[in-house]
Amino acid sequence: MKKFLFIAIIAIIIAALGVGGWYFLLRDKKNDINAVITKNEKTETAPAKPEVDAGTLELLKKFADDQDRDGIKDEEEKAQGLNPNEFDSDFDGLSDKLEIEKWKTDPLKKDTDGDGFGDGKEIIRGYNPLGAGKLEE
Numbered sequence: 001m002k003k004f005l006f007i008a009i010i011a012i013i014i015a016a017l018g019v020g021g022w023y024f025l026l027r028d029k030k031n032d033i034n035a036v037i038t039k040n041e042k043t044e045t046a047p048a049k050p051e052v053d054a055g056t057l058e059l060l061k062k063f064a065d066d067q068d069r070d071g072i073k074d075e076e077e078k079a080q081g082l083n084p085n086e087f088d089s090d091f092d093g094l095s096d097k098l099e100i101e102k103w104k105t106d107p108l109k110k111d112t113d114g115d116g117f118g119d120g121k122e123i124i125r126g127y128n129p130l131g132a133g134k135l136e137e
């Protein structure tokens with residue numbers, strides 16, 4: 001009777017080890033699958049490393065204080081009542097900088113001389129945006 005009990009206990013221990021081993025094996029496999037899934041997800045969702053080349057960096061630095069990139073700094077545009085986010089504040093087809101420096105037209109007036117034709121239109125057609133007549137060649 002004692003011998004039988006001993007064998008029974010041994011059998012239970014072996015069975016327990018077997019189940020435990022099976023459990024661990026399964027758990028490891030599950031972990032492996034999870035690891036693969038996580039790995040795949042990581043590769044798929046990993047944000048691309050932003051690659052900013054030297055030229056772009058230089059531009060970003062150059063225009064850091066010039067949102068509309070028209071060559072006039074934001075501060076200066078605000079001081080002059082211009083739109084720092086719009087390189088052509090009056091939408092006449094000429095950039096603020098061109099109007100101020102080249103054509104001497106009003107960057108806030110679409111039609112500086114008030115003749116009914118916008119500054120940009122006049123210049124394209126060869127007319128003087130500051131008054132009567134054609135542009136001097």
Ligand SMILES: [Ca+2]
Pocket residue numbers: 066067068069070071072073074077084
């Ligand atoms: Ca600007």
Ligand SMILES: [Ca+2]
Pocket residue numbers: 088089090091092093094095096099107
């Ligand atoms: Ca303009």
Ligand SMILES: [Ca+2]
Pocket residue numbers: 111112113114115116117118119122129
């Ligand atoms: Ca005009």
